[in-house]
Amino acid sequence: MAFPLPRGITPPEISFLAEMEMVTVLPRQRLDGLELLGGSLPTLLPPRRTTLPLWLALLLKRQRRANILPPPWLHPESLELILEIETQNDEYQHAFSPPPPLPGQPTLAHRDRDRDRAVAAPVPRYTPDGDKYYPTPPFLPQNVARDHIPPGEPPALPFHWLEVGTMLLDAASDDLVEPDQTRRLLKELREVRTAKIRSGVEVLDAAAVGGGGVALTGVGAMEVGEGRGFIAGVVDGLRRIGASKEQARREELAEEMANGGYDASQDYEDDMEF
Template identity: 65%
Template sequence: MAFPLPRGISPSEIEFISEMEMVTVVPRQRLEGLDLLSGPTEKLLPPQRATLPLWLAILLKRQRRVNIVPPYWLHPESLQIILQFETETREYTDAFSPPPRLPGQRRPGDDNRRNQPPPPRPKHTLDGERYHPSPPFLPQNTALTAGEESERDKEIALPYHWLEVGNMLLDAASDDLTEPDQIRRLLKDLREVRMSKMRKGVDILDTAATAGGGVALTGVGAMEIGEMRGFVAGVVEGLRKIGASREQARREQLAEEGPTQADAQDEDDDMEF
């Protein structure tokens, strides 16, 4: 007898999907572009930087053909800023830090046209059709260019696949990262802080289960949702059962007490009519 599959996506499947994220590499030898299902890749011409899918970058890294440039958020200073923001900011003591800004999205207070972000660049499929990439597969794990380094502090945020990308880069390209041991410790601290915030949302889940509505998960990553899916689903199902038993007990109590005075008055009015 086969066991039923769990609801949602498993952590291994989430990690497999995150391998489609784009990262920046510095090639060590020439390599022609490849025609993949996701589209053609760039030609690798040392020492020019190129953008490749994470799975291909890790494969070439293991073959010592490229070096992976860590994304702007995977630096000890950036992770430390995010960790302090998660723990010390009053507005986000029970919430999560905001996700990266989408292409074309303004920041609060950006009224000047010079500060407006450029419109998103379209891409093309193998058939030549144009399309715009959408979350979570946006260029949020690529390294910043020289002109974007000045905007680094304003753009520090955890992407959707931050945990998966960080762990895979630590395993496959730790020599390309700055202070990998400190990065590993900061990722662990961030994960514990954010998971504790999700566990504290039981009261919100109680309100959402009884009164309806939902729970805001803005800024939560894919692996965090996948790991907490079973816990949250179990809590909501248990709260619904408790609410149903309370409602059944209330109805039984009303049935035992008999008709109220208002119901008796309504019956007398019906008889007079």
Template identity: 35%
Template structure:
């Protein structure tokens, strides 16, 4: 019998969806345009900054053919500003992209931050902990949905999925679910809660 697939996206699937996010590079050598399914890439002319998909930027960085330029929010100064804003307000800071955790993880693990990987990793963990507490608090408290949901990242949605399933299942049982059916639903929800997204190494 086939094993049931976990609800939601796996960490690998979430990271894959992030690979087309635009990122700026400074080419170290000329390179002609490449025809991709999504369209042609820009021609690379050093030292003119160029925007490329994240996967291609990381590849060129590993080949020492381009220097990857971190986005302004993924610098120590940018993350300190974001962390201060997150701590100062119950709302979500709108300075981060939807795939901010995945982008940060890719650039830190790829050594793309000019020696500041350790500092950036520590700040990313701090921002992630503050925002994660907000998401879980709003859901459990029944705030009528997560306020500022448009600024919640993809990874954060995956992390809170188990909490949402647990709350929904608890409300269903309070509404009259019981007996064998209720126990079966409870077991399924417990399995879902174990399938939340976890961060990779460095976070």
């Protein structure tokens, strides 16, 4: 008998995919380059910064061979600003903070300044065989350290923000700024955003009868994986309720048609006319 697996990708699988996110490390000793399936890795020369996959950076961190530089969004100031947008901004009372722009798209600051301009299309990349493709997380540099951030650009949570933040807090908390406060802010953000996902019952009701969909712009991968069961269960339950109501209405209409359109209310109308 086959083991029944839940529909969709599971949270452990999402965490496994998040380990392919690229992060910035500061090597503590010289290490030769590696040939991986995703490409060649350069030689690590301290104190030169290098971008590595998260799984390799965590391995080197546990071996005390490198330090991990946190991404710009994983700072207490950035998380506090994102939490303020999620809770106090009227525009995002029932929505989520904007995600990072795709490659080739304007930044969030440029979007606010030039709202009337059309959003640029993402820039494609090409494989060694010449095939065109558009990279998506975890193959985007959304978690690498940045030396310069343009003024006025608000921080944004990447697609794997919860997984990357949890892994870095568990394995490299000494490399983060105020890890206890960072952990508290991540927990508050997760609770606020989870409450938003679970509060869209009216939207789910409209989606169940074909009246629209559920907007998930800005929702992270782990949030989608954890909320998949709840959202699918609610939509399926509402669909069943709507189907039972529709079936009862059709049976009542068929019964009236079988009786020649006669119902008990006609007796009362005849008595009034008499």
